[in-house]
Amino acid sequence: ETGVTQSPTHLIKTRGQQVTLRCSSQSGHNTVSWYQQALGQGPQFIFQYYREEENGRGNFPPRFSGLQFPNYSSELNVNALELDDSALYLCASSVGQGEKLFFGSGTQLSVL
Amino acid sequence: AQSVSQHNHHVILSEAASLELGCNYSYGGTVNLFWYVQYPGQHLQLLLKYFSGDPLVKGIKGFEAEFIKSKFSFNLRKPSVQWSDTAEYFCAVKGSGGGADGLTFGKGTHLIIQP
Numbered sequence: 020e021t022g023v024t025q026s027p028t029h030l031i032k033t034r035g036q037q038v039t040l041r042c043s044s045q046s047g048h049n050t051v052s053w054y055q056q057a058l059g060q061g062p063q064f065i066f067q068y069y070r071e072e073e074n075g076r077g078n079f080p081p082r083f084s085g086l087q088f089p090n091y092s093s094e095l096n097v098n099a100l101e102l103d104d105s106a107l108y109l110c111a112s113s114v115g116q117g118e119k120l121f122f123g124s125g126t127q128l129s130v131l
Numbered sequence: 132a133q134s135v136s137q138h139n140h141h142v143i144l145s146e147a148a149s150l151e152l153g154c155n156y157s158y159g160g161t162v163n164l165f166w167y168v169q170y171p172g173q174h175l176q177l178l179l180k181y182f183s184g185d186p187l188v189k190g191i192k193g194f195e196a197e198f199i200k201s202k203f204s205f206n207l208r209k210p211s212v213q214w215s216d217t218a219e220y221f222c223a224v225k226g227s228g229g230g231a232d233g234l235t236f237g238k239g240t241h242l243i244i245q246p
Contacts, residue, residue: 021174052233061135061221062175064233075232109175120234122175 021045025110025123032130037098040126042110044091048121051093053085054109056125062109068093069115097128105130133158135222135237143243144212152207152240154222164205165223165234166196175221181205182227192216217244 022045032038044051050069054062064077068087082098091112097104107127111120138153156162166178179190186198196207205222219241223234 021176023174054233054236059238061223061236061238062234064235067233077233111175119177119180120175124174 021121021123023110023112023121023123025108025126027126028124029127030129032100032128034100034102034130036100037096038100038128040095040097040108040110040128042093042095042112042123044093044110044112045121046091048091048112048114050113050115051087052111052113052120053093053095054111055079055104056107056109058106065095100130102130104128133224133226133235135224135235137220137222137237137240139240140238141241141243143245145245146214147211150207150209150212150216150242152220152222152242154205154207154237155203156205156222156224156235157203158224158226158235161227163225163227164196164198165225166190166194166205166207167221167223167236169219169221170215171218178207178220212242212244214244214246216242218242 024043026041052067053065056062065079067075071087084096087093107125109125110123134157136155164181167175168178169175181188181198189195219239221239222237225234
């Protein structure tokens with residue numbers, strides 16, 4: 020067990036809709052990052068939050084946004100969903116900006 | 132842009148065979164290197180990491196990896212695999228400057244160990 024939980028486990032949306040994915044980190048982990056894993060690919064970095072501020076971002080458009088809360092929970096929001104957004108979304112937490120990431124089991128998003 | 136290449140997408144071995152999974156990276160600077168593993172039905176978890184110092188690093192469950200800077204490689208090895216090593220293995224790289232740029236993962240290697 021990593022102590023990182025994600026919800027929901029599966030989600031089906033329609034193109035153009037908006038979605039919110041949630042993550043609950045271990046107590047004391049003040050850094051959370053989100054990754055997108057398409058089928059047959061490795062995880063791809065979306066962005067990172069440290070103490071409730073975004074402090075790093077991968078090659079993803081602004082319609083991917085996030086929030087981090089003081090209670091070690093966080094959200095990934097995706098607007099104007101596209102078919103290519105269908106993927107497994109992983110949340111990972113760490114202490115500070117440490118290198119050992121603790122991953123959740125992911126949310127499988129299908130966009131139809 | 133940084134990238135990671137894993138040579139084999141699928142590897143099938145018999146128990147007790149030796150294992151080597153290849154990983155090459157491209158990055159314009161000093162790096163931190165990682166191997167993550169995902170066992171069936173479980174979360175991604177850290178297997179081992181290299182930051183600096185001895186280029187031969189040891190991880191959990193008898194795995195080790197060697198950083199060869201001149202070859203931009205970080206291959207994963209295990210002398211004798213077990214059925215329980217069946218999993219997906221991911222090599223990853225990150226710049227060592229302490230920035231918040233996330234990990235860059237390879238596409239993964241699906242390892243199947245036959246009893």
